Amino acid sequence: xxxxxxxxxxxxxxxxxxxxxxxxxxxxxxxxxxxxxxxxxxxxxxxxxxxxxxxxxxxxxxxxxxxxxxxxxxxxxxxxxxxxxxxxxxxxxxxxxxxxxxxxxxxxxxxxxxxxxxxxxxxxxxxxxxxxxxxxxxxxxxxxxxxxxxxxxxxxxxxxxxxxxxxxxxxxxxxxxxxxxxxxxxxxxxxxxxxxxxxxxxxxxxxxxxxxxxxxxxxxxxxxxxxxxxxxxxxxxxxxxxxxxxxxxxxxxxxxxxxxxxxxxxxxxxxxxxxxxxxxxxxxx
Numbered sequence: 008x009x010x011x012x013x014x015x016x017x018x019x020x021x022x023x024x025x026x027x028x029x030x031x032x033x034x035x036x037x038x039x040x041x042x043x044x045x046x047x048x049x050x051x052x053x054x055x056x057x058x059x060x061x062x063x064x065x066x067x068x069x070x071x072x073x074x075x076x077x078x079x080x081x082x083x084x085x086x087x088x089x090x091x092x093x094x095x096x097x098x099x100x101x102x103x104x105x106x107x108x109x110x111x112x113x114x115x116x117x118x119x120x121x122x123x124x125x126x127x128x129x130x131x132x133x134x135x136x137x138x139x140x141x142x143x144x145x146x147x148x149x150x151x152x153x154x155x156x157x158x159x160x161x162x163x164x165x166x167x168x169x170x171x172x173x174x175x176x177x178x179x180x181x182x183x184x185x186x187x188x189x190x191x192x193x194x195x196x197x198x199x200x201x202x203x204x205x206x207x208x209x210x211x212x213x214x215x216x217x218x219x220x221x222x223x224x225x226x227x228x229x230x231x232x233x234x235x236x237x238x239x240x241x242x243x244x245x246x247x248x249x250x251x252x253x254x255x256x257x258x259x260x261x262x263x264x265x266x267x268x269x270x271x272x273x274x275x276x277x278x279x280x281x282x283x284x285x286x287x288x289x290x291x292x
Contacts, residue, residue, distance in 0.1 A: 029290040030064025030105060034112065040222045045291055049221060052286040053262075058110040058133065066103050069096035069220050069287040070139035073115030073128025075163045077145045077232045077256040077266030077278025078156075078190060081122055084148030087156045087164025087185050088193030088200060088211045088232030088241060088250055089118060089265025089281045090171065092128050093178035095139040096287075097217055103136060110134040115141050117281030120256050120266050123149040125157040125171075128263075131284040140178065143171045145193055145232060145268050145278055146185065156182040156191060164191030164200045164209055164234045164241075164268060183209035185234060190250060192241045193231030193265035200231045201241065208234030208241030208250035208268055214261065216245075221287060228262045232279060235268035243267075248279060255279065 035052035047067075050058070060066075072092025079086045092115060095101060112133055118126035118141070125144025132138045143159030146166040155171065156163030161179030162171030170182030170191040180199040183191030189203025195212025203209040214230030227246025234241035240250030248257040250268040256279030257267035266279030 027104065028064050030060055030066060031062035032058055032060045034058040042222055047289040048292050050288040052112045052114055054114055056112050058112050058288060060105045060107050063106045066105055067289045068101055068103055068133060068137060070131045071228055071263035071284040072130045072139040072141040072160055073117045073284045074259050074263050074265040074281030075128050075142035075144040075157065075159055075193060076118030076120045076126035076281045077268045078125060078147040078166050079120060079122035079256060079269040079277040080148050081275045083187060084166045085188055085190040085208060085235035085237060085270045086147050086256060086268035086278045087145035087166050087170060087182060087190040088234045088268045089145045090142035090159045090161035090163045090182055090193040091179060091195045091229035091231050091265050092142045092263035092284050093139040093160030094196050094215055094229050097215060097220060112286050114286055115284040117259060117283045118144045120278035120280050122147050122275050122277045125163050127157050127159055128281045131286050133286060139284065140174060142265050142281060161194035161196060161212060161231055164193045166190050170200060180212050188237030190234030190268040192234045195231035195244050195247060196229035203234045206237035207239045208236035210242040211244040211247040213244040214246030214264060230261060230264040232259060232265035232267040235270040237270055
């Protein structure tokens with residue numbers, strides 16, 4: 008198990024970590040969970056708040072950045088899907104040692120759907136200690152540069168142009184390329200967005216199931232939005248939303264996921280909004 012102290016991720020295994028106990032804290036919404044036979048208190052931050060550590064010690068953390076907004080259209084081109092925010096702490100457990108005190112928790116907002124330049128999401132943070140990058144916005148047809156999906160943790164899909172590239176594929180994937188009537192799908196944490204084809208949007212990339220960390224039913228997060236299409240919107244990836252073939256794009260519904268791309272309607276259209284991220288903190292009791 009990878010351990011992280013004050014944002015530095017060490018290569019030590021659990022067996023070689025110095026003997027330290029879990030601390031105690033409050034903030035967000037508190038619940039009791041059982042993971043691997045161990046009982047934890049889980050603090051869920053779905054909006055900005057403070058993490059108040061009353062007893063210093065170890066804390067497992069899982070952060071998801073905000074998803075990018077989907078792209079829309081002013082007349083001809085279909086918009087690309089928004090990219091997903093990064094997930095930090097899922098692939099290998101990330102554990103911080105925190106001293107007693109108050110730490111600000113900033114939950115990254117989702118990017119607004121757009122019909123002009125791509126709108127990225129915002130990163131999620133625990134103080135200045137650790138963060139999860141945001142997803143890139145999906146492309147619209149507004150100008151040459153706007154037809155390219157934005158880079159991000161996972162990147163937005165393109166509109167008659169190439170999709171964006173993930174800034175770090177440890178935490179995300181690229182967006183798909185778009186053609187005139189088929190926007191590229193946004194990249195998801197689990198897989199890249201698919202390329203659009205004529206009249207059909209590219210599928211959004213899959214999210215990741217975080218149920219093993221928070222326990223409970225399958226819970227996909229950080230999916231890419233489907234690209235808009237002339238006749239058929241791009242399919243939804245796991246945990247994501249599909250693109251549309253008319254009207255505004257679909258708003259993302261799961262934390263850290265990108266908004267769906269749109270095909271222009273009367274007077275133009277906007278992409279769907281990306282979803283805000285989330286921050287989880289747990290400690291053994």
